Amino acid sequence: MTASGFLFFTFLNSPRADRTFGCQMNINDSQKMAGMLKSMGYEPTSDWQEADVILVNTCSVREKPDQKVLSALGEFKKVKNKNPDAVIGVCGCLAQRAGYEILQKAPFIDMVFGTTNIHHLPKLLEEAQAGNKAVEIIEEIDENETELDKYPTIRDNKYTAYVTIIRGCDKNCTYCIVPITRGKERSRRIGEIIQEVQYLVEDGVKEIHLIGQNVTAYGKDLGDVKFWELLYAVANVEGVERIRFTTGHPRDLTEDIIKAMADIPQVCEALHLPIQAGSDKILEAMDRGYTQKEYLEKIELLKKYMPDIALSTDIIVGFPGETYEDYLETVKVVKEVEYDQIFAFKYSPRPGTPAEKLPMTEDPKTLSKWLNDLINMQKDIAFKKNLAYEGKIVEVLVEEEKDGKLVGRTRTNKLVHFEGEHNLLGEIVNVEITKANRFSLEGKLAQVIA
Numbered sequence: 001m002t003a004s005g006f007l008f009f010t011f012l013n014s015p016r017a018d019r020t021f022g023c024q025m026n027i028n029d030s031q032k033m034a035g036m037l038k039s040m041g042y043e044p045t046s047d048w049q050e051a052d053v054i055l056v057n058t059c060s061v062r063e064k065p066d067q068k069v070l071s072a073l074g075e076f077k078k079v080k081n082k083n084p085d086a087v088i089g090v091c092g093c094l095a096q097r098a099g100y101e102i103l104q105k106a107p108f109i110d111m112v113f114g115t116t117n118i119h120h121l122p123k124l125l126e127e128a129q130a131g132n133k134a135v136e137i138i139e140e141i142d143e144n145e146t147e148l149d150k151y152p153t154i155r156d157n158k159y160t161a162y163v164t165i166i167r168g169c170d171k172n173c174t175y176c177i178v179p180i181t182r183g184k185e186r187s188r189r190i191g192e193i194i195q196e197v198q199y200l201v202e203d204g205v206k207e208i209h210l211i212g213q214n215v216t217a218y219g220k221d222l223g224d225v226k227f228w229e230l231l232y233a234v235a236n237v238e239g240v241e242r243i244r245f246t247t248g249h250p251r252d253l254t255e256d257i258i259k260a261m262a263d264i265p266q267v268c269e270a271l272h273l274p275i276q277a278g279s280d281k282i283l284e285a286m287d288r289g290y291t292q293k294e295y296l297e298k299i300e301l302l303k304k305y306m307p308d309i310a311l312s313t314d315i316i317v318g319f320p321g322e323t324y325e326d327y328l329e330t331v332k333v334v335k336e337v338e339y340d341q342i343f344a345f346k347y348s349p350r351p352g353t354p355a356e357k358l359p360m361t362e363d364p365k366t367l368s369k370w371l372n373d374l375i376n377m378q379k380d381i382a383f384k385k386n387l388a389y390e391g392k393i394v395e396v397l398v399e400e401e402k403d404g405k406l407v408g409r410t411r412t413n414k415l416v417h418f419e420g421e422h423n424l425l426g427e428i429v430n431v432e433i434t435k436a437n438r439f440s441l442e443g444k445l446a447q448v449i450a
Helices: 024-039 063-082 093-105 118-129 145-150 178-182 190-202 227-235 255-263 280-286 292-305 324-337 364-387
Strands: 005-011 042-044 053-058 087-092 111-113 134-136 160-164 207-211 242-246 270-272 310-317 341-346 393-402 405-410 415-419 428-436 441-448
Touching: 024 042, 024 053, 024 087, 024 118, 024 145, 024 160, 024 207, 053 063, 053 093, 063 087, 063 093, 087 093, 087 118, 093 111, 093 134, 093 178, 111 118, 118 134, 118 145, 145 190, 160 190, 190 207, 190 227, 207 227, 227 242, 227 255, 255 292, 280 324, 292 324, 310 324, 310 364, 324 364, 341 364, 364 428, 393 415, 393 441, 415 428
Parallel strands: 053 087, 087 111, 111 134, 160 207, 207 242, 270 310, 310 341, 415 441
Antiparallel strands: 005 042, 005 053, 393 405, 393 428, 405 415, 428 441
């Protein structure tokens, strides 16, 4: 789920063509920066080699994205050779963690700024265009960081939108760099969130996706509001037809939240709940704060209140100290839960984390085999889950046209392809599923329902 994002901008009237990869927070940050730049007279360009401004929005959860950033910067240097006035900037989590190191490796960069300084982009860009290095990486949280939320987002999808409700994380997972790059938890006030949701609905958005490093911890720092209360408040905004949220921590997923999910018609029957490992020994070493049994009890509760819920998770294979027996505990959980999707990666030590200096206990080839076996097993599970949709009629929010067909998602976040008219874009329709594929569904239009 993690990588790096690239935004290419030039002056006015250029066709849209930005690319972003990474967690939902990374995507939303990029969309906000696109909105900021548009307000300054910029538009995305289809050819990065013609760009006046290039922003590399980075992730630092794993090592591979770090390497991709440096490789991409080497390519972007060609823009400077062609247009010395072009501005190249690096931002995001890697910039927050290693901004000065990046400058040493790529001295042609014009600006570097961290995750809490995104709202300073206009000032930094002006400084860089004046010929000065614009570097702003601070560890203290800027009390004005919520200024970023006032800017519109520039989205590829007109009908779904991310809304940041909380930033940072207070957990102490030993492998995770997020508390270093994103800081402690800071919840937005409900009023600010609802105002943004209302604006998005007026802009044609049907599905609101609430995001944060740990959304289920929302409100703890405010002292007077709970996450489940926010769900009800968002649902009460006229025009909100669907609600999703990502990502929550199992420790903070309470029965009150699950009851609200089941009670609120707009909340979709889909949830991403990271387990990371199945072994209690490894979970303790990771400082996840729960056991396998406790995690599975949360899953059981979810299925009790929402029998048709689709579940996804994150898994780390090969955390220091993990044995084959520990790995089999992860396999056991995957088989028991039957996730619709998993995001599994080999462990990647991150600088500054408690686990960084722990010795690896298995060789890379063994870990690659474990990972491949896990992914292949999950593919079979996901296909079996998809096959159960054949013959069913499901609600689909139509999001785009692609290769002559309409494409949308079910409430359980399944991608569906079917034939239909252009005027159905943005509508919720009934689709009968005629064929299940491994990663998507095919169907035929039944009727429009909204």
